[in-house]
Amino acid sequence: MRLLNIPKLNDNQKMAIYVSCLSVIESKTSLLYNRLSEKTELPLAKSLLLSIAQDSAKHSTLLKGVIKSMSSVEPKKDECEKHLGQTMSSLKALVNELESKVDSVSLPELYEKLLVLESTFGEEYLIFVQTQTLSYMVKEINQLYSIDLGNVKSVFESIMKDEEHHLEILTQLKEMSEPVVRDLDNTPLVKYQSPDRWINYSSAT
Numbered sequence: 001m002r003l004l005n006i007p008k009l010n011d012n013q014k015m016a017i018y019v020s021c022l023s024v025i026e027s028k029t030s031l032l033y034n035r036l037s038e039k040t041e042l043p044l045a046k047s048l049l050l051s052i053a054q055d056s057a058k059h060s061t062l063l064k065g066v067i068k069s070m071s072s073v074e075p076k077k078d079e080c081e082k083h084l085g086q087t088m089s090s091l092k093a094l095v096n097e098l099e100s101k102v103d104s105v106s107l108p109e110l111y112e113k114l115l116v117l118e119s120t121f122g123e124e125y126l127i128f129v130q131t132q133t134l135s136y137m138v139k140e141i142n143q144l145y146s147i148d149l150g151n152v153k154s155v156f157e158s159i160m161k162d163e164e165h166h167l168e169i170l171t172q173l174k175e176m177s178e179p180v181v182r183d184l185d186n187t188p189l190v191k192y193q194s195p196d197r198w199i200n201y202s203s204a205t
Contacts (some may be wrong), residue, residue: 006168015137016067021080022124023063028091030056031115034112036098046174048169055162070141088116107177115170122163129156 033053040046081088094113126135138152 015133016070017068017075018077018128019063019070020075021136023060023067024054024075025087025091026060026063026121029121030054030060032095032098035095039098040044042176045173046082048173052169055166059159059162062159066152066155074193085116089196108174111170111174111177115167115174118166118170120166122160125156125160125163129153129160155181171197172185181182 030053033049033056037046037049037053090113094110094117097110134153134156138147141152141186155202
């Protein structure tokens with residue numbers, strides 16, 4: 001799954017739209033996590049979701065700064081939806097699922113879908129950083145400002161690190177939201193080392 005095809009090196013406008021659309025989707029993702037945080041009762045889960053929302057808003061702001069250093073182009077009304085395709089549809093589906101009745105939302109399943117979404121973000125940023133597109137974009141920026149490749153690359157690398165952290169948080173949230181499995185004598189079973197390895201707490205005491 002791809003957010004958008006990497007633009008050709010000589011297409012300055014498409015590169016600007018590419019980064020602008022990344023900013024748009026990060027902004028929408030921030031709103032999604034904020035809404036999920038509001039609907040979550042567990043204080044720790046609420047805080048963790050809010051931290052992801054804040055990161056996503058930060059990413060959107062950073063990307064806006066990058067693109068405004070390069071071009072004043074703004075995506076047209078439906079341009080990002082046209083280019084982002086499946087990812088935008090996935091976001092809309094998640095929003096719709098979240099806005100349904102709380103009792104009908106499967107949190108483990110929802111977190112699993114968010115894991116896929118965050119993985120996609122990380123992959124897209126990685127591809128963008130590893131191609132020559134970033135170098136060309138910085139050359140365009142450098143015509144107006146004294147900004148080198150390292151500075152711009154560090155922005156994308158910091159976003160990539162955040163995306164990795166989001167995956168860790170979502171994995172924790174998924175495990176936290178899974179129902180506790182009990183044995184016949186109603187003794188809680190606790191997780192050990194991996195989701196597939198369970199030990200009976202009573203036998204360990």
